[in-house]
Amino acid sequence: MTSPLTARGVEVDLAGGPVVRGVDLTVGTGEFVTLLGANGSGKSTLVRALVGLIPARGSIELFGTPLARFRDRWRLGYVPQRPGSSSGVPATVREVVTSGRLAHRPLLGFASRSDRAAVDEAISHVRLGAKADQPITELSGGQQQRAYIARALVGDPQLLVMDEPTAGVDAESASVLASLIGHLVDDHGMAVLMVAHELGPMRALVDRAVVIDAGRVSYEGPVDGVRHDHAHDHPHIGAPERVRPVPEEGPLG
Numbered sequence: 001m002t003s004p005l006t007a008r009g010v011e012v013d014l015a016g017g018p019v020v021r022g023v024d025l026t027v028g029t030g031e032f033v034t035l036l037g038a039n040g041s042g043k044s045t046l047v048r049a050l051v052g053l054i055p056a057r058g059s060i061e062l063f064g065t066p067l068a069r070f071r072d073r074w075r076l077g078y079v080p081q082r083p084g085s086s087s088g089v090p091a092t093v094r095e096v097v098t099s100g101r102l103a104h105r106p107l108l109g110f111a112s113r114s115d116r117a118a119v120d121e122a123i124s125h126v127r128l129g130a131k132a133d134q135p136i137t138e139l140s141g142g143q144q145q146r147a148y149i150a151r152a153l154v155g156d157p158q159l160l161v162m163d164e165p166t167a168g169v170d171a172e173s174a175s176v177l178a179s180l181i182g183h184l185v186d187d188h189g190m191a192v193l194m195v196a197h198e199l200g201p202m203r204a205l206v207d208r209a210v211v212i213d214a215g216r217v218s219y220e221g222p223v224d225g226v227r228h229d230h231a232h233d234h235p236h237i238g239a240p241e242r243v244r245p246v247p248e249e250g251p252l253g
């Protein structure tokens with residue numbers, strides 16, 4: 001089967017010069033890969049290039065299709081680093097999550113019954129049912145992050161790319177997310193690429209760690225093998241935790 005992500009020789013230059021330099025990275029079906037590295041090493045820049053938000057040199061293929069020709073956007077879910085809150089009238093949780101179904105809908109089409117059911121289900125899986133019609137700005141940081149992850153998941157992606165999804169998130173939210181994502185990886189074969197500083201409860205899900213140092217891959221292998229001098233920026237990589245229970249409210253899809 002074709003890997004969800006295959007990247008070879010990826011290079012990104014930003015205003016100050018080269019930020020990502022010759023990175024090779026593969027994420028297989030049902031595989032959970034975490035990107036670690038010091039602040040400013042280029043992790044966010046790399047994932048933004050891999051999902052097509054910024055230009056890069058080298059070869060990037062999603063599900064076997066070169067990025068420039070990739071059209072099946074629904075297969076890719078992306079949770080950016082610390083999404084900013086919008087100005088003006090804030091969207092409700094339901095509106096934010098519904099926006100994640102856009103790739104499934106005809107242009108200007110209204111949400112179908114199956115879209116609405118998928119939205120309700122995703123909101124329930126991140127345990128925000130009671131807050132569905134509240135403005136997202138009224139939620140705690142951890143709850144907002146759960147809503148953004150529900151938005152990425154409601155499209156039923158086969159590859160989920162997340163940039164520090166649990167940074168600054170309360171312990172309960174981190175554990176809800178780890179449990180849900182573990183279920184999607186184990187039972188639905190979803191692949192994950194996650195930038196992280198603190199693995200927390202996600203640690204038990206990680207199949208492979210890739211450490212980025214000054215824009216290059218400096219280590220690839222088990223999390224346990226990440227050297228302390230790489231880990232010093234990750235004081236919370238921590239011990240494995242048990243996080244695989246299926247979410248209480250039942251499986252997605």
Ligand SMILES: Nc1ncnc2c1ncn2[C@@H]1O[C@H](COP(=O)(O)OP(=O)(O)OP(=O)(O)O)[C@@H](O)[C@H]1O
Pocket residue numbers: 014015016019037038039040041042043044045046
């Ligand atoms: N838009 C930009 N223009 C110019 N330089 C940038 C831009 N975005 C990031 N950089 C620089 O690129 C380098 C890598 O930044 P990046 O955010 O990718 O690192 P990171 O590993 O994700 O860091 P962190 O862990 O702090 O999120 C940094 O030196 C940063 O200052």
